[in-house]
Amino acid sequence: MCGVVGIYSNKNISKELYYSLYSMQHRGQESCGMAIVDGKHINYRKDMGLVGDVFKEEELSKLEGNMGIGHVRYSTAGGSHLANCQPLVGSCRKREIALAHNGNLVNANYLRDMLEEDGYMFQANSDTEVILYILARYYKGDIIESLKMTMDYIKGAYSLVIMSEDELVGVRDPHGFRPLKLGKKDDEFIFASEDCAIDILGGEVIRDVEPGEIIVIKNGEMKSYFYSENYKEVKKSCIFEHIYFARNDANIDNVNVYDFRIKCGEILAKNDDIKADIVVPVPDSGWAGAIGYSNESKLPISEGLVKNRYVGRTFIKPTQEEREMGVKIKLNPLTSVVKGKSVVLVDDSVVRGTTSKLIIQSLREAGASEIHLRITSPPVKFSCYYGIDTPNRSKLIASQNSLEEIREYIGCDTLEFLDIDGMIEATQGKSTFCKACFDGNYPVKKIDKEELLSC
Amino acid sequence: MCGVVGIYSNKNISKELYYSLYSMQHRGQESCGMAIVDGKHINYRKDMGLVGDVFKEEELSKLEGNMGIGHVRYSTAGGSHLANCQPLVGSCRKREIALAHNGNLVNANYLRDMLEEDGYMFQANSDTEVILYILARYYKGDIIESLKMTMDYIKGAYSLVIMSEDELVGVRDPHGFRPLKLGKKDDEFIFASEDCAIDILGGEVIRDVEPGEIIVIKNGEMKSYFYSENYKEVKKSCIFEHIYFARNDANIDNVNVYDFRIKCGEILAKNDDIKADIVVPVPDSGWAGAIGYSNESKLPISEGLVKNRYVGRTFIKPTQEEREMGVKIKLNPLTSVVKGKSVVLVDDSVVRGTTSKLIIQSLREAGASEIHLRITSPPVKFSCYYGIDTPNRSKLIASQNSLEEIREYIGCDTLEFLDIDGMIEATQGKSTFCKACFDGNYPVKKIDKEELLSC
Amino acid sequence: MCGVVGIYSNKNISKELYYSLYSMQHRGQESCGMAIVDGKHINYRKDMGLVGDVFKEEELSKLEGNMGIGHVRYSTAGGSHLANCQPLVGSCRKREIALAHNGNLVNANYLRDMLEEDGYMFQANSDTEVILYILARYYKGDIIESLKMTMDYIKGAYSLVIMSEDELVGVRDPHGFRPLKLGKKDDEFIFASEDCAIDILGGEVIRDVEPGEIIVIKNGEMKSYFYSENYKEVKKSCIFEHIYFARNDANIDNVNVYDFRIKCGEILAKNDDIKADIVVPVPDSGWAGAIGYSNESKLPISEGLVKNRYVGRTFIKPTQEEREMGVKIKLNPLTSVVKGKSVVLVDDSVVRGTTSKLIIQSLREAGASEIHLRITSPPVKFSCYYGIDTPNRSKLIASQNSLEEIREYIGCDTLEFLDIDGMIEATQGKSTFCKACFDGNYPVKKIDKEELLSC
């Protein structure tokens, strides 16, 4: 759960990196960073915090150059540490390399052990450093060759942007778990996790980087390689990007995210015969699904929950008694809308169920007569090994409980999820997907137990 | 354009003030502050910045007490200065007073001149200091008496929370321009600009403080006074609070804000016969009106603009060339939604017209075939003297131009505003309003030309 | 215990103010500030912290103008608050005034009560605000007249720099307790508490502002006034400035501070027949006295205590057990110097005696065989009401104890102080002094019991 960007241009691109990262802030709020080639050397800055806080005019003016990469990193509980900020920058065989990574290896610990056995010293605890070290080991000047060898080692999910002194590379793992788009603006090439990072620059999105593809920009030209000629993996685009993680304006592997979300709501409503007064979205994640549901059901949509736009990272920790305030500060029920009403409450997904429970409780206090929770994706039953920050399986409510048990825990009157077939129907056959979090069919097996931090 | 809160309790209320201010952050992002009585003295902290940044655990732990007031202040161009942060705290005749103000006096300069002539020294440039000084002048122990005398002097819009060592007072000006709610939670009394600041504490909203009313909480009891027995002013509740400024969950002078906004959209649609494919709200201000419009017109609503949730105060200033990026970083058109479509674009109001112009430009670039801008309030033709931060009249696009000229400038295919009658219809006769920004009928005349900063 | 500066020029002086304040940092480390006239208005910035931390290039570039005043404020226990930072800036009768103050009124509370009774509202708790308010009350355009009236009210110690839109004023109280120098550099006029603030600008020190004198710089010309024609007060220059507070390069009321300190050491040695091996100064305050003592006694001087140059404000609070570390981090005994030696330890003054005690203890641990403490000023027996931050009388060790009791508490083998006659001899008759802290003869009686913060 991170965002990456890379820009190759013939003018200073530090501000473009800034805008691109700013547009992808939703993909990671813990830390951010940029590395830029000043013609000869790679300079960088990275720190904990939001893009707008880490980079001011002064910092940007110190980071000038025509090529660069950037990264935003998601907040995970344990691994908040400056050493894990990206891009990683290093030098090997007198060449400098910078690397930014979105995804999660399944064999990072195994590879790390292997490298440590050979005397390599790790200075962070992310799987990104593992990629960098393997790349360095094989990098003797030809980045294509060393990347192909690296890709033989690393298993799992990775979308990478890599930069040496004179070339910019975009790489997507053979299953294409995580997104990576290629864009262009005049003579400029742009890699980015999402369309919005290209849109913001006034660039045009050209296409997705293909699974297993290595795209190199050098001397103003683009060349495409594949990590193996025999490569025949089926694309496994992460469907959770479409459900929750990506912005509405993203297109990932030919699927338009907003269309998909609307359709999920429509399909869910099609088989739903609940009688209710209004459809209320959980803001902001439930809006598109709720619109779809409203379209199909003809029930009017209404803003029954008001979101505080200023709730962010800087918020004091509520004590146990203040717990309820902690939720209400984010979402306050709109009494005038819900009082005495039978409400279809729509959200995009349920993971732990705790937030849903508190929302429903507060809607009841505001006087809703009935609450029918509708989730526009299937129950999340399995942990993700490919970079989505789902909790341990034991904490996934749908992994441990029947539909009725979930309903009872959450406290709604009725509960329905979109089923897997319905979800796939919403993709209109435009791609093939990893849906392991719903069905447990993992395209790549997890190799080691203890996990490194993903990105 | 500020928010005020006051809490009277028998336990420490520093965290409650924090939560209340946090919930009203939309009413002011420039600075914030709290003043709390520790039993004997008033301690305070105020600074530039958001509530979550100015107050951390450490600051809150230093501000303990059972009674306190708080303030969030809106960002205005010229007067960003620590000296203008509120609450103002001072001592006079061995009594300490803290005061927080939402509104704007029309005779502040006149009064300030008067006081300066008498040798008073002003240390800030806000009209709030004027109120404090007049109050101090007449305050000899009986706050009711001194407030009544103060209210004889000050003209214009003011909702005040005032605190001495042992009493909490809520005051609303005789026209009731700015909102002020009274709430209760067990033995606790709460004054706040909006319902959400009471909701968040689990309190119950009792009623609006009435125009001209002075409510005093002392020794655990509430007493109500009016500034003058002969008082017969008609309530002039600011309708722009309902249109734009307040949150959807606010109820001001018996009018539910969300209902009002929905109705404005419905009434606008009723007389509109435009043929179009979809209704697109300008997020977030246009949502409620767009839902109303969609309800009435039966045109489907669709999220054609994606808002970046992280755009806030910390953002580098774009150069002239980067201007477009500056808008796109906030609102990116959703090409898949608008391409080839005839769009009804709905927003709550137009002030300068510049943002509308840029949004329409980017929707056209995204392929919208027609754009019909619908504004769910009348054209803003006059400046506000009562605390809404409208620009000088010369910069109000509707003050200087015909409907056709505005349409041409903004670049939409058609343009309609809700008319004043329609807007009043949407209030369902539940109150009487100041609508001077639309019709120029100012309930209180402006007295001096050069303005002090409003709050 | 503060420092003030004022500069009148025909070019931008923000950097000159910066350098001047930086040079007087020893006079106050808690907060600092500058107010500058930009031709029309007074702009200012002030904050807690050192000059180098509060003012960076960016802040200075926002504060431009040809005339300005500045202030550094000493750290006092209770009153650390932004509201007490100086200069104070306000407006009255459409004129803006800024004021910076070094000293302490003895009747501030009395005056404050009087003003509060008249309805004045105080926003800080310093006596400087009292001066500002009285000045404002009488200021109707002629600053000389209003100053004379103000000086009739205020009693005690004050050196002031005051600035209106077009004039700069330096004022010294009728006893001249606190220093104030007048300097010149080309067409520029400079007021400053100490010579170093004029030296640093390449300016020439002209003379001391006289007790009771009001010097006004306006339209490029300097005029001198006295607060009263009948004025016949005897100058009472604070001798503690010479003993401890001022820098060695200061000249106050014709007495060169370094010369004075050397002489104090010499006179003390003249009557001292102790047999010892070396003279060790307590750095840095004891150096000049120790050199004088060594000159006269012919005992060699030796650095027996090493001072950590980085000990400043940012230091964690030591727990009780770490107390000793807290002293050693500042001053570490130089074992090779003191081991087995009979040491004459020289310091400039003893106030509470606690630091001396800890130093002597650590010298003993380092192996000093005998320690003879010699103090180059008399015992401090009385609190200062005129701006030196001496503690309450009960905490002055010499106020409560005999010489032998002090010696025993501190733990030295012998103890001698310079007597009052010796101290006066060291001034060579060049001025007349307030020495109330030694003899209790207060030139101005203290009027009220509870004190406001001094500056």
Add this chain to the structure above:
Amino acid sequence: MCGVVGIYSNKNISKELYYSLYSMQHRGQESCGMAIVDGKHINYRKDMGLVGDVFKEEELSKLEGNMGIGHVRYSTAGGSHLANCQPLVGSCRKREIALAHNGNLVNANYLRDMLEEDGYMFQANSDTEVILYILARYYKGDIIESLKMTMDYIKGAYSLVIMSEDELVGVRDPHGFRPLKLGKKDDEFIFASEDCAIDILGGEVIRDVEPGEIIVIKNGEMKSYFYSENYKEVKKSCIFEHIYFARNDANIDNVNVYDFRIKCGEILAKNDDIKADIVVPVPDSGWAGAIGYSNESKLPISEGLVKNRYVGRTFIKPTQEEREMGVKIKLNPLTSVVKGKSVVLVDDSVVRGTTSKLIIQSLREAGASEIHLRITSPPVKFSCYYGIDTPNRSKLIASQNSLEEIREYIGCDTLEFLDIDGMIEATQGKSTFCKACFDGNYPVKKIDKEELLSC
């Protein structure tokens, strides 16, 4: 030019590390850091800035454990970067290692090339990372063995403290260029660059770590090893530590630093027959030499230059015209002392000569009639490769100019340096020294041209 410390205890030592680093702040002001074992893992914090700014109560409370190492790093022009802060912490073969380094390798680039050729990726640009990587390569559980192998590779100056999960190691290079002391306090072992870091903890300095020695503390016991049995290098203690870098309270390789400095002044005076009125030290570096000079010459010492105690890192950059202010803010001449006097000005060393020139200029302006500059060390003619931050040889004034040319450039009337024999005499034969900066006899040849950053 850095300081290192390591503590092995049976109680939490985070505050002890703090005090130790604070006491060695003079050895490096650019950045600082601590790494502490919490029983299982090594946690660390490091950042740009002074010890008191980087570590507050909160940071220290997050770093608890019984064993730890710390580092302060000197400010060098180019390499200010967070990545270069120390200690370096990494893991290899499932073991964690932390390392802090004072010194400079002469073959770092050669070794780095070698490692890069083997596929190692460097993430900083310091020679410390080179040491860490070689150590990691050979570290298979026995730190002694891997250290011996590492010491076969690395050439130059290094004093190291190294920590694994359960052992603390102190290492000094075979020439003993940089100091490293061993101390003890009850059951606690302490390694530190200087005595003061042990003194501050109330510990006892046991001895110097010997050149080529590896001292390991494990399971509460200390063991000593030497890197090679055949080791016969002659100790080459850096004499510049004694001249300038170390504090007066340091003892390095049996030479007491303060004694040495006093003797240097005495020996210089012995052969000097200049007639003058006073001896003036350049504060603070010239004090000890000046006292020695005064002792021997019988000329009285006098503080002719006042140092501003607050000049530190946070200071705006003076423009060309303000250059003079920039010097005066640090050192202001004391006119009353120097006016009309013939002055012997004493400093410890001359490197570039620019500061001396400006000081002499300001003394002349203050009226000194003659200025005789006396330097208590020989002319610095050669760059240091072992960790002292001397500039490129071309910028060493004594490397390019005759005595007379230097005198003329600096602008003094006469100029004398202590000669090499005199300097050695002052060490009283207690050790053997590297004096390459004076005579060009480098104990270890420099291998590569382009330098990595030293520490």
